[in-house]
Amino acid sequence: MTLIKSISGIRGTIGGKPGDNLTPIDTVKFAAAYGTWLKSYSKSDNLKVVVGRDARLSGEMIQNLVVSALVGLGIDVIDLGLSTTPTVEIAVPLEKANGGIILTASHNPKQWNALKLLNEKGEFLDAAEGAIILEIAEKEDFDFSEVDDLGSIIKNDAYIDIHIDEVLELPLVDANTIRKAGFKVVVDGVNSTGGIAIPKLLESLGVEVIKLYCDPTGHFPHNPEPLKEHLGDICELVLKEKADFGIVVDPDVDRLAFISNDGEMFGEEYTLVACADYVLGKTPGNTVSNLSSTRALQDITLKHGGSYTAAAVGEVNVVAQMKAINAIIGGEGNGGIIYPQSHYGRDSLVGTALFLMLMAERGGTVSELRKSYPAYFMSKKKIQLTPELNVDEVLVQMAEKYREEKHSTIDGVKIDFANSWVHLRKSNTEPIIRIYTEAKTQSEADSLADRIIGEIREIAGI
Structure with a gap:
């Protein structure tokens, strides 16, 4: 079971103990941290947040917890119910809301769920904003509203249709x-x-x-x-x-x-x-x-x-x-x-x-x-992380090993060869190292990935 706290939100598996998984307690804590940050960030007395979810089994439970936490902070909620991530994103500015929360673990299996956090433009928060929310959650620095100042819930299930209309109106x-x-x-x-x-x-x-x-x-x-x-x-x-x-x-x-x-x-x-x-x-x-x-x-x-x-x-x-x-x-x-x-x-x-x-x-x-398009083939593999594995040190050593090749370290390590490339990075959403390669044939891409995985294991001693 897993709980991943990152600048882009909180993601975890349902059930288990608070702090280790996405439990009701963790859900309320992070929703409250977002709402608390929003009250400070927006400097407004009448806040409004759009909330929508995908159809995963824990969605209704997580949504009820999130909505209640926001209402408890005096924030009005536009509840889209079953929705999509892009639908919530377009709803935020259309509703002139102060932010949005999408309840989805995206491509993760059914035991996962997550709170994905948006600003007033319907865009994901940046690193600095996310870090502040994590700090508020860590300190549990919340100040909930008194009974006469609680927020309200407005249900609106029309936004998928509104989203479709927006797409149909695009000039292209x-x-x-x-x-x-x-x-x-x-x-x-x-x-x-x-x-x-x-x-x-x-x-x-x-x-x-x-x-x-x-x-x-x-x-x-x-x-x-x-x-x-x-x-x-x-x-x-x-x-x-x-x-x-x-x-x-x-x-x-x-x-x-x-x-x-x-x-x-x-x-x-x-x-x-x-x-x-x-x-x-x-x-x-x-x-x-x-x-x-x-x-x-x-x-x-x-x-x-x-x-x-x-x-x-x-x-x-x-x-x-x-x-x-x-x-x-x-x-x-x-x-x-x-x-x-x-x-x-x-x-x-x-x-x-x-x-x-x-x-x-x-x-x-x-x-x-x-x-008709250029022919490239990609391999996407991963290595499961263990407590003993020092990912940062592994990436430093891989960058050093290939220092003579064109490479980038703005996000993990990417090494560009003449007819192929490899990108190594620690995932933000799962406890894994991702190894992506691309080459002119699938066998070349797979072979490059396997070679790099072997080099990582050798460096890490695993």
């Missing part, structure tokens, strides 16, 4: 163009809120939808991380239904992956590449992705005459870099699309609409589209 999205293409698409919603939002969006665009695991029960039918090894069912169904492609999202709908018409993975890394290709073709400009993302985005950006910049892993870091260089699209190679014309957050609804526009205008099949 034309519903008639998509409708005329007559697409047939299979959707795997992993029995969470993507099973509500993505089919609704597709139907509004005239797409024929075949639903797979779209009942938001929270009983995930497979590991909810949208990776190839977890997606055999939708790959088979795309072939069986002779669908144009398949769509897979994670439980909170900020990661987007496609299945090609031939039942093969389009490649989670290439979701951003394809969406950027469409956007850059209409509105040339700059792009950003994180250090663990494919080189193909850089290739496509240069092809369209723009410039590419890499940021540290983490949505807040990518967003900061996008703002710094005025990027017109960016995101993360895990299928996260950030399109500022909509909002500064990873959004699978926006990504789906942009991809549909690309396919509708370009024609051909999804597998043909994939073959």
Whole structure:
């Protein structure tokens, strides 16, 4: 059982002892810490916070605890109920709220949940703000309101529809163009809120939808991380239904992956590449992705005459870099699309609409589209952390070992070779070291990852 306290929020497994897991006591403490920080930060007497959750089994319990803690601090709550991460993000500014909390452990299995914290723009808090909240929680420095000053709860279950309307109004999205293409698409919603939002969006665009695991029960039918090894069912169904492609999202709908018409993975890394290709073709400009993302985005950006910049892993870091260089699209190679014309957050609804526009205008099949992009293959592996493993020292030694190669230490260690790269970093969401590699063939990427893992184990003596 695990509790991870980070600048981006609190994430843990349900049950167990307070301080070791995400128990009701920990949930209330961190919700109260966020509310306490917000009261100081906002300098307002009438605070309002938007709260929404994915469909995981602990969601209703966690939401009741969070909402009650905020109400106890005198903060009004806009309760979206079942929602998505990007939906909560767009709701915050639309509601003129002071902040937001998304209750989701994203791609983690069902025993996990988390509080993801937003500012008044509907964007994730930065490191300094997150550190203050952790300090408030540690000290339990709370001052709850008296009975006449308690906050109120306003339920609003219309925001997924509002979100869809916002997507349809984007200048680069034309519903008639998509409708005329007559697409047939299979959707795997992993029995969470993507099973509500993505089919609704597709139907509004005239797409024929075949639903797979779209009942938001929270009983995930497979590991909810949208990776190839977890997606055999939708790959088979795309072939069986002779669908144009398949769509897979994670439980909170900020990661987007496609299945090609031939039942093969389009490649989670290439979701951003394809969406950027469409956007850059209409509105040339700059792009950003994180250090663990494919080189193909850089290739496509240069092809369209723009410039590419890499940021540290983490949505807040990518967003900061996008703002710094005025990027017109960016995101993360895990299928996260950030399109500022909509909002500064990873959004699978926006990504789906942009991809549909690309396919509708370009024609051909999804597998043909994939073959048109630069061919890179990625390996994503990990090493489980143990108390004896000094991760920081391991990364220092790996950087020293490859000091003659081009490398970056802004986020772990990334080593760029002529035709491949490796990125080593400690995860912010799980007790693991992530080892990402990319090369011109899958076997080369896997071999590089295995070699680096062996070197790490040798250095660490494990």
